[in-house]
Amino acid sequence: MRFLLIEDNQNLANATIGRLTIDGHVVDHAASLEDAKLFITASDYDLILLDIMLPDGDGRSFLKTHTQSSDTTPVIVTTARSEVSDRVGMLDLGADDYIIKPFDFTELEARCRAVLRRKRGDRGNVSRLGDIEFDSLSGTLKTQDGRLKLRNRELRLFEIFANAPEQIFAKSKLVDRLFSYDKDVTENAIEVYVGRLRKHLKGTRVEIQTIRGMGYMLVIT
């Protein structure tokens, strides 16, 4: 996905860009509202991440002009202020969602997915893998047997495999990508979810193989 990150804190911006790039996203960074306007006129984005506190004016004013413009790119506001104290709800100002810093990137991803699903409706994000179609927004797999809706964790796990076929993922890496940082998550949980995906993929040309001692990878036979 293509993100526009509007954030004045350079350190945080760098870290965010680094983190989003790992997930395969493309990020442009605007450090001020002035820059942000230039970026928006120059290219199209799937999503705008807007810091509400900016040096050259409140992010709220950006939201206001953005909602009034013809641009329908969804905006997720990031704020470090407490939720209780922000009297005027971000959503009332035209944001599609908001997230409190510091945030878990799995949460950001979930919110992006929810926002995009709402905005795009059925015109999802369909990709073909062998003989199946995968919609990563709605979380549906279309096989010859029919349509199947994946649960959230199954979806996120499958997405990791589907984005990089024939790449080996260690169980521990999958744990890091899939779960928020609770102590009780074990690598056994990954086996459970892989097992379920295999069941869903039975009879298709898409297969998740176990590479002994290394992890899993998706192959199209």
Add this chain to the structure above:
Amino acid sequence: MKRYPNVSGSIRRRLLLILLSGAVILSLGLFFTFQNFAVNLAEESQDNILKASATSILDAVSVENGELNLDLLYAAFSMLSNDADDRVFYAIRANEEFLTGYKDLPRPEKAQLTENYVTLRFEEQPVRLVELDRIVSVAGSPTVISVAVAQTLDGQNALLSRIFTVAVSAGLGVFALVVLLALISERATVSPLIRMTDSVGRRGPNELRPVAAPVPVEMEPLVVALNGFMDRLRKSLSRTEEFIADAAHRVRTPLATVRTHAEATLLRVQKEENREALWEMIRAIDESSRAAGQMLDHAMVTLRADDLEREKIDLGELATELVDRLTPIADLRDIELKLTTNPNVTIEGDPILIQSALRNLLDNAIKYSPPESDVSISVNHQGARASVQIQDQGRGFKADNIPELTNRFQRGENVDGIIGSGLGLTIAADVARAHVGELKLHNNKDIGACATLLFPSL
């Protein structure tokens, strides 16, 4: 929370008391002065007539050929006649020898007389008497002629009683007039005070505008001081809220940077021990940012709960919004949020606080639920109360912990490694208390915890 002042006395009552006692003293004074003056005047006029009568009798005494000659004039008595038909007595003596008149008419001692007048009893009724002397020469020797004239007091008494009536009505009239003036001036004095008290008393907790209504000059210092206080209070409140929001921003922004870097690094490192360390780091960051956020939220809740904003809140709408907001987070663990609402479950309160209380309970339910379980939220009427009930299928409360869980920084013994600040339930309970509501915690019959927020229905 209302703090009652030390009330002693009432300006209105004090003012009325002073004005009314003034009225009483004034009218009594007026009455007595008038009465006294009138009585003196009446007595004096009777005395003058008596004296004129006695003088005209004396004038009628003449000496002819060495003999006393008395020619009693009818006029001397007719001047004493009046409406009351007062009786008139007289006695004439020459050198203490009774000549004519009423022999029994008492002779006052010289000491009893004040300017020749005396009031005494004769024939069983009070009379006013005057005695005048004159020395004439009879056959070369001086002779003292003394004339006493007396008159009964019926006429004077009748006059006095008429005067008394007039004096009483004058006194009462003045009293009534002064009372009326007292009431008017009491009202005029107290009404600006009452107007200001009303305008200050009617204000809502967040209405801290200065008093703009006109006030009399004597109240100016008070209103200036009051406006000053309100201005300072408004500034201090908004500064505190601003500070709390700002503090959150200052703490969380660097934490966000660190966390993001840690997450990115975690995805790149290979060594298991580094990975473990980064997990611990992220957990610690989450814990501190959660604690900072919750402490600031708690401060905000305490601040706002002191002076509650009141508006109509539809609990169903509020819960729907919150469930929408938290669904992506619940989704991450395949937890389904099942919301059932009844229409028109409304309460009165501060929506920000109510939302904060509910979000904390829902956060907990999601946090302590196993993956792929359900959390049900139901908004209901419960008698005269409105309730929001949140049930999960998690580990539940440890029964002996329940009473302490709403204490600050108190966490259950069965939280394991789950991140929390120990303030969520405190916030929920504080919000409930501020709204005269209640937070109930118990375990479900089969599995999981149940938290219920109860508020008085609107």
